[in-house]
Amino acid sequence: MVKNGLCAEIIVDLAVRKTDRVFHYAVPKKFENVLQIGARVLVPFRERCLTGYVVGFGAPESQVNIREIAGVLDEEPVFSPELLELARWMSESYLCSTAEALQRIISPRLQVKSGRGVRRIIPALDGEKLEQAAASLARAPRQAAVLRAAMASPGLTVKELAAAAETTGKTVELLVHKGYLAAVNNTSQAPPGYGGPQFTAGYGELQLNADQATALEQIEGALKAGRFSVFLLHGVTGSGKTEVYLRAIAAVLQEGRQAVALVPEIALTPQMIELFRARFGSLVAVLHSGLAGTARYQAWRRVKSGEAPVVLGTRSAVFAPAPRPGLFIIDEEHESSYKQDDHLRYHAREVALKRAQQSGSVVILGSATPSLESYLRAGPGGLYRLLKLPVRIDNHPLPPVQVVDMRDELKRGNRGIFSVPLVEAINRRLERHEQVILFLNRRGYANFVVCRQCGLVIKCPSCDISLTYHLDGTLRCHYCNYSTNRPVLCPRCGSDDIRHFGVGTQKVEEEARRLFPEARVLRMDSDTTSRRGAHERLISSFRDGRADILIGTQMIAKGLDLPKVTLVGVINADTTLHMPDFRAAERTFQLLTQVAGRAGRGSLAGEVQIQTYTPDHYSIIAAAAHDYESFYRSEAPVRRALDYPPFSHLARLLLTHTDEETLTKGALLAKEVLEKIAAGVNIPVDVLGPAPAPMSRIKGQYRWQLVLKGPRRNTLKDVIKEALNILDKERPAFKPSVHVDINPQGMV
CATH class of the missing domain: 3.30.70.600 (Ribosomal protein S10)
Structure with missing residues (x-):
């Protein structure tokens, strides 16, 4: 049988290019009144029964053997016509199947089939009060950890929340008994105490400066016009980009539409959750892969129903099923983590731009260090409009940066990880009971060869990319496959002090504990944050003053607001500078600028020390001066001459x-x-x-x-x-x- 004389048009869930087309299936009478476009079904395909996606109803072009749908998995659509169009665009743009794209789009729905009848834990107080409660429990760190985990991931079961906080269910139940947390059977229920939208909360205390007001005025004008517009919000670290985001979200909610805001790292979400919920209460839904499956699904349902019109999350949140999206925000838009690096290799920035085109939405791309692609598009005649925030809030100064030449340290006999100036600076900060961040991007597989006397890095003659050292002693270009033996003597200065380089965060931690035995040291990298909730616990511990030194990779380099940090030390800027990648100079500048921006954000003045064997490289000079335009003027001609993106x-x-x-x-x-x-x-x-x-x-x-x-x-x-x-x-x-x-x- 058919529905209204037509067959169901179904895309079968197979990640195979030759089957990426519509197949026609008859609709049995028992499914005629329940089957909808956007639902998943079970269909016979060859000798198997597979999942399929209903994308329409129609008649096959020729006489074929029509088989019947075997079952219906969803009584309501799990994707909208807009998201189906997006899936087809992704299939064309990224050379994947439409089924793969649909899988990615509705992944929270695929993880959990039902969330009913499960007892879930949510905050019983608003974000500010709950944070105060957590701070008051300094002598009960497990209880404080539970409260912060509940703020970061509301809707977990008792068992899930206890695991996230590394404690027991008894601790969770105790906090429910005290009234800090509440147990509900459905997380679509608004958390008690959060109330409705709070569009004016804190506005009287946060006065916009002239640059913020100008930027917001242009964004609000585009939101009211309801036309696709893209703004590049280029603001120095600490310039108040987040406040512009929050007010733009309030403006789009007043237009009756929804907002989706992305951050590049899960580590940034607890801090942003606190800010967003303080302003918008229960209207906020959090979506990221670090959430338990059921909690993620419940948040997805709240967004789909329109109950949560403010979405905050990492890369995958760009697919949030907002019914009428009006604003997409990509914070730290330059970050490579917005690109999925396996399976369906999409870029969240590109997907957000496509969704905004479809829905007539506004896109805000925010960064202190925009990607070259975005900055070029914000130039004369480009697609984007450039908005600038050139000064920090309250005119706080950017921290002074000292570049330490490690070649000089070597000549003085110091072969250690820490330079003498950095050791002295750390000791000064520890004596004042201030906090220190030590940064190293430890991508240890990408060792490069450098002369420690003159700073020469061995590069490919054809690609201008540093050669990668292999254990067999060869140096190889991973673009064109040029290879050569590692030289015994430096080709430029003749020194025999030529080494392959690579130091990890564990080694830095070991050395820091040896040099500063009284200091409390935390390390934050992929090894220490693998468990759910680890990001929040480490950052909260450091922010609450329970550690003096935080050692980490790029996950601590951006976005975090830690007012007690007055010194940032970059252990080795060359780790990223000489990666075998044409974007190496850009990433080095971005990381150095971003991590430097963690210093001096409070009332205390900050400083930054950058250790390098290449102090005269333009990316390091520009980062030390906090000067993006200078970096762009140096890097763009190199890219153009070598025909690399954004010029190809x-x-x-x-x-x-x-x-x-x-x-x-x-x-x-x-x-x-x-x-x-x-x-x-x-x-x-x-x-x-x-x-x-x-x-x-x-x-x-x-x-x-x-x-x-x-x-x-x-x-x-x-x-x-x-x-x-x-x-x-x-x-x-x-x-x-x-x-x-x-x-x-x-x-x-």
Whole structure:
């Protein structure tokens, strides 16, 4: 049977390109009144029964054998027409299947089928009062940890909340008995005490400066006009970008629409949750992968129903099912963490821009260090409008930065991790009972070779990218596969003091404890934050003064507001500067500027020390001066001359296989096919490689890559699509798996 004379049009949940099309299925009579567009169903497909997505109703173009739907999984749509359009755009933009895109969009719905009848814990006080309660429980740290975990992730079960706070269910129940927390059966219920929207809470205390007021005026004008607009909010660290976000959200709520705000790291969400809930109460829903599945699903439902019109989260929150989105905010828009680096390799900034185009929304891209792509688009004739916040709130000064030349330290006989000036500065701060942040981006797999006498870094002659040191003693370019032996003597100064470099945060922690035995030291990296709630506990502990020194990677470099921090030390700026990546200078400037911005945000003056073997590099000089325009003027001509983004587009094909010889043959065949197709297009497309990926073997899979470069993104996609079709026909002779990344943020 059919529904109203038509069959159901269904996309079958298979991540295979040749099945990425609509299939027609008959609708049994028992499902006629319940089946809707946007629902999931079970359908027979070949010899299996698979999940499918209903995308419409229609008749097949030719006489085919129509099979019946086997079951209906959803009584109501789990995606809207707008999100279906978005999935189809993602399929075209990122060369994935529509089913893969839909899976990503509705993933919170897939994790948990029902949240009814489960006892869940939510705050019983508003955010400010609960934070005060947590602070008052200094002698009961487990109870304080539970309260902060409940603020960060409302709606967890007793067991989940206890696990997040690393305590027992008895502690949770005790806080419910005290009235700090409440137990409910459905997290769609508004948390007691939060009340409704609080559009004016705190406004009288937070007076906008002239730059903030000008920026907000332009944003509010675009919101009232209801037209797609993009603003690049370029503000120095501590300039009050968050207050502009909050007032823009209040403005869009008054228009009867919703706001989606993204932050780049889970570590930033507790602080932002506190700010957002203080302003908007129960209207806020939090969405990120660190939440328990059920809590994430309940938040997703509240957004979908319109009950929570303010969404705060990390990358995946860009798919929040807001019924009438009017504002998308991407905080720290330059961050590479907005790019999904496996499976469906989407970029949250691009997805937000597409959703805003669909819905006539406003996009705010905020950063103290915008990506070159965004800054170029905010120039004359660009798509974006540039808004500037050039000074800190209350005219607090930016911290002075001292660049420490580690070559001089070496000449004085200091071969340790810490320079003498940094040790002296840390001791001064500890004597004053102030706090210190020590930053190191420990991507230890990417060792580079540097002369410790003159600072020369060995680079690829063709790509101007630092060569990666391999254990067999060779140096290799992971773009074009150029290789050479590691020199014994420096090619520039003749010194034999030439080393491959790489120090991790654990080594820094060990040395810090040795040098400063009385100091309380915390380390925050991927090893110490793997458990749920660890980010919140570490940051809360440091913010509450229970540690003197915080050592961490890039997760502590941005967004955090820690008023007691008066010294930031960068252990080695060269770790990122000489990565085998054309964005290395940009990322170094961004990280140094962002981490420097953690110092001196309160009433006490701050300072920054940057240790480096390359003190004369323009990215370090510009970061020390807090001068983005200077960096852009130096970096943009280099990118243009080498034809790198934002003046071109890249695409990366990662090939994997368990047998290296089979993989090598497949990579060479892929290159041959790509070059043949590229030769037939009317614009230049370069095919670089194949070369082993920087991480050349993971979980038993060898990895090689090819990189395509050209002036038009669509041309690169067309070349890759045709090549993949040809390679599919070559199977089983062509055996490697192929993963496509359009405009990759890195080459690892």
